Amino acid sequence: MPSISSKGLAMPESPIRKLVPYAEEATKQGKEIFYLNIGQPDIKTPQVALDAVKNNDLEIISYSHSAGFATYREKLAKYYQKVGLPVEAEDIIITTGGSEALLFAMGSITDPNDEVIIPEPFYANYNGFATSAGVNVVPVQAKFEDGFALPPVSEFEKLITDKTKAIVICNPGNPTGYLYTKDEMDQLSALAKKYDLFLVADEVYREFAYEGLKHHSVMNQEGLEQNAIMIDSVSKRYSMCGARIGCLVSKNKELISTAMKFAQARLSPPTFAQIASEAALDTPQSYFDDVIEEYVDRRDTLIEGLKSIEGVEVAKPNGAFYCIAQLPVADADHFAKWLLESFDKDGKTVMVAPAEGFYSTPKTGMNQVRIAYVLEKEHLLEAIEILKAALKKYNEIHGAS
Template identity: 85%
Template sequence: MPAISSKGLAMPQSPIRKLVPYAEAATEQGKKIYYLNIGQPDIKTPEVALEAVKNNDLEIVSYSHSAGFASYRTKLAAYYEKQGIPVNAEDIIITTGGSEALLFTMGSIADMGDEVIIPEPFYANYNGFATSSGVTVVPVTASFDDGFALPPVSEFEKRITDKTKAIIICNPGNPTGYLYTKEEMQQLAALAKKHDLFLVADEVYREFAYEGKKHYSVLNQEGIEENAIMIDSVSKRYSMCGARIGCVVSKNKEFMDAAMKFAQARLSPPTFAQIASEAALDTPQSYFDDVIEEYVDRRDTLIEALEEIEGVKVATPNGAFYCIAELPVDDAEDFAKWLLESFDYKGETVMIAPASGFYSTPNSGLNQVRIAYVLKKENLLTAVEILKEALKAYKNEK
């Protein structure tokens, strides 16, 4: 039998999606599942985006420019300008989701065996992107007790070697919901400048900052124009996860030239999704105001309910739509499987994402789960009630 590559064998499973077979089996058994494992909002996609696809007059669905529609990049640059991010269309490459933007970035800045430093827990697929690029993730562990704030910059500096190429952050954070302060962003910028590293910021949740807090982009930091790379996506902003449109943005021309070669190799991003994404830029601010109000309400409802369960602790997020909860279990992955395989409460159960998969350090986050508050409040309350009953039953069974 032909052998699978070592890279293929090393590729990690997604903690968000690897329990899907258990969920499918539970559904076949007639159980209703509340999906708290994945950041798929139930917020409606802006009508202007949907109408642009329905009412287009294309006769041929042709390739676009490898960097994406010029009209979309120009309009997107204007959007960033309103956010205080001075970029031009030439500083933007449209990608097939933020995932491809991250793959292009790792491929452009690092060689096999090079290293990137990432505060953990982090978006689980960073492990997969690093593995596929032959890059080693060097983690700096953030603390649950302070809400996963940026670890001391000295901890980052200790880990810098001659193989270090970049520091990567997600802001606001997935899975933590932590929003980096202006001072924290300045500290990272200064460190990247000092050691001539790239500072890569995954900013796909930029609109979701709560209690009046401000999002500070990596491209807002002065003096690191050659170091800064921003990753973005329409998936969460417009509730368009299935569109698979993202972008990579940088003022560093050499980096953008390298990324463009990766873009050319995959030909072009999808046409209809670009049409929808370009139209979505006309979404009024009122849409985001309503969405943020809704997410804050959901967050507060979820956390209040979770904190009433004995033994459960929650790190309160101030951005995105995730939180990390510590459960009174030794192995959250075993518990998550058991929820789907062996438990139901009135014919219903929940699906959660074990948080250990969001760490790179072995045996970290074993009693933690990521919960996405992307369901309506009444569904969140029902899901937490199920979780409460499940923890009682699991404790008795184990």
């Protein structure tokens, strides 16, 4: 029989999606599931984006430019300028989701067996993107007890070798919700310049910074123009996850020229999704004000509820819409499966994402889960009560850690 590639065999499963078969079976059994495992907001997509698709008069769904519609890139550049980022249309390549932007970045700046340094826990698919590119992830562990703040830069520096090509961050963070400070961004920028590395910043949650805290973009780092790569997406900003439209942004012309070759190889991003995304840029600020107020309320509800459960600890996020909770269990992956297979409270259960998959270091975060507060407050309160009952029952059966 023909053999599967070692790269394919090494490709990690998504900790966010790998439990889907268990959820499907639970649904067949008649259980209602509160999905706290995935960052799919229940916030409505802006009507202006939906109307742009519904009311268009296209007669041919044709290719766009490989970098995306010129009108969209120009309008997107104006959005960035409005929020204080020095971005021009020629600095932007529209991609099929932020995922493709990350793949283009990896392909453009690394060769097989090169290394990228990433603070962990990090968005689980970074492992997959690195495997696809034949790149090795070198993790620097952020600590739960520090709220997942940036580890000391000295920890990054001692890991830099002649194979190191980039530092990759997510700001605000998925899965932690941590928002990097100006000082932390300055430290990373200085390190990137000192060792001539790229600093890749995944900023898809840029709009979601709470308590008046400011998001500090990699594109605003002075003197870092040739090192900075920004990844962005419409998925979270406009609750348009299924549109699959993102972008790669950089002032480095050689990087953009190289990434364009990857963009040409896949032809173009999807037409209808670009139409919706371009229209979404007309969304009024009041939409974001209301959404942020809603997420802060949900975050506070979730954090307070989790802290009321005996043995549960949680790091309070300042951005995005995730948190990492430590549970009084030895194996959160086993607990997450058990929740779907063997537990319900009045016919209802909860789906969470085991946090082990958000680490690159083996056997790390085994008692942690990522929870996405993407459901309305009433459902979050109900989900907390289900988790509370589930943990009590689980530890009666399996013993508390």
